[in-house]
Amino acid sequence: MMKKLLLAAAVLPTFSAAAQAQSSVTLYGRIDAGLEYMNGVPTGVGPNGATGSSSRFRAESGDWGTSLWGIKGTEDLGGGNRAVFKLENGFNAMNGAAQGNLFNRWATVGMANDQFGTLLLGRMLFISNGVWDFDPFGQSNWSSASLVRGRNWPQSSNNISYQSPKVAGFDFYGQYSLSNAMSWNGNGTTAQGRQAGAQITYTVPLFQVRGLYDEIRNPNNGSLGGAYNPLNGANGLNQANGNGAYAYSREYTAMFNLFLGQFKVQGGYQAIRTSGMAFQLPGQPTTLDHEWGGVTWQATPAAALIGAVYHVNGNNGAGNATIYSIGGSYNVSKRTLFDLQIATVQNSKGANYGLNANNYGTAASTDNPLRGHSQTGVYAGIQHSF
Template sequence: MAATILSGAAMTSLAHADVTLYPGNGPVPSINIYLRVDAGLRLDSNVDLSQYNSQTGKTTLVQAGGNDWGTSMFGVYGSSKLGDNITGIYKVESGFNATNGTFNSSTNSIFNRRAYVGLKNQQFGTIMLGKDLFIDNDVYNFDPMIQENMSTATLVYGRNWGGASDMVEYRSPALYGLHLGLMAAFDNGSGYYSTRVSNAYGVSGEYDIGDLSLYGIYDEVQDTHGHYTNLYSASKEWIAGATYNFQPVEFFAGIEGLSAPNGAQADGGTPIQNPGAPYAPGSAGSPYAAVYATSAYMGWLGAVWSVSQHVTLRGAWYHTSINDHGGNASLFTAGGEYSFTPNLLLYATAGEVVNSGHADFSADIYSPPAAPGHNQFAGFVGASIKF
């Protein structure tokens, strides 16, 4: 689904830097390329050393930042006319970290974001096969912080911005303001002799009524045994939200629920873990007990102000509550972008996460956290250039 609510001229202008190498010739596909590089600096306060390097005490970290505002990436896409009413499409896309040159993948694979082919019909919609972002990434459309590292993803440890390999995806055309998306991802079996083929699927919808847009998403991601054993990696998820464009300000609201019916330790569940903590609670070297949970809820409110052609300001509040002694947390964040040229913008974002109980969320999603129940302030600044 097209990201229809990109706010501010900075974001809009960056969307037009693609270069056409070959315009296509009927059945011969076109070739278009693009490249975006994002890098900057990041600060994280009150870092708990026991979860960072298995030492004692706390510290403040200042580090090179890559992908805090948006991932660096490059890609190639195009289309070919196969008939009067049908078009063939393709896209390959890779995300990478500009600070160290590595790809955004645990296996360092090159096309870690998208690699699909498809067929498009103006009347019936588009079907794609291959690899794409998982369907819950549609939350981007009603996230006031556009899924930066301080956004809807932060208090769910990135559960709502995953990828989907071996997938088939359908996107409908607009029908009286309604857009629908369907996706099923196939892992081709969890082992050599496995007969199970599907471990993730979901549906997404958007309904536009003038300046009001309503959104709904439901998906399920299973572990390798077909179970729901962790809130943030193998669970059921539903998301609902709305935006209202009251120019020059757009307002956002949303709620997300997560369920892991097999998440308890007695049911084979795995402990929840902050992705920025190498020494997570319950692991060797950590002084904190592991936390198992079976449900969580998150809600948010926010706004984006398009101040001028060059300036966009945004701010939001997010809150999550986790059962089974998981605690709760609130994230307060604000930032903005200044567009110098159609292809260059500077950005700055700051926020504080307020943890309570056993919660140990980071203010910046992949940064080392504070100790459970303690607050953390973080901020990042940088530049994003699209060629």
């Protein structure tokens, strides 16, 4: 009997170690902070919006990339199957404030298999964030999200997503987000309307291309447009989101990466469309055409220089705007880099797009420059990942 007990005691740690080896939990994150100068910042309050402009110098978090932290894990279930989870929150490094809910970016659980793909349920970045891989500035604060007022980087709740394995260079990713309302597309009883999207990517050593379609529906009525109630004035606009095409619309996107040794050439085109909007405001578009292109030169293993141009054109008097930007980064280690970006946005007569992904409107609180005016900024910072 004593021999059996001693044998069991010797074998138990082996089984325990094996069980632990089959599961893992990782704490990870990124802290981005720096100093920012910007001119063309709106000031004053008038019947038609801001009445003047000025310059601003401030400490800023997340200009080069969102400050975030998260926990992710996996458990080996045998037969090539794994249970996976991911929890992630964005925060402001300058004041420590969290963005929205505790896990506002990711809160998912699901199953993964190298042969069959990954199925996730929960809250996650919306599929339009697939632009990130094809944006020369990686969706920094002044890049492909700016001229579509954040349309490229929302989050999505009540989501079901599937990522396929790569087959002959192709892979597929799809999302479907329920409105959780009695009406399938949304009827004003929940915070989110139905959302869905799909993307196909083809990758070879020389180049990569991606096609993406998605739609985000207005939770108030399930439509592809941001209507508002004029009887409520500005409050009605805020209630139903006056961002219109920038918030609730369909998006058709085609993008490419070209790998040429030390150089990477990137570009993309987006067609953003609505189904029309009730009580449409002047300058509030129902269609947007957005394109960009840029080059990254990996001068050394540590130093990268970037140049890019972004352009948008909207109907209904929204006008057009172009962002010209140069910048780069220098990795002082595998986890820490210094970054610099200089950018200017040039607006047509009726347009008021800013460098940041600001909401539609002319109020000083939006941070948009005056109509027809330009806005220029410089950002320098440090980013550490763990």
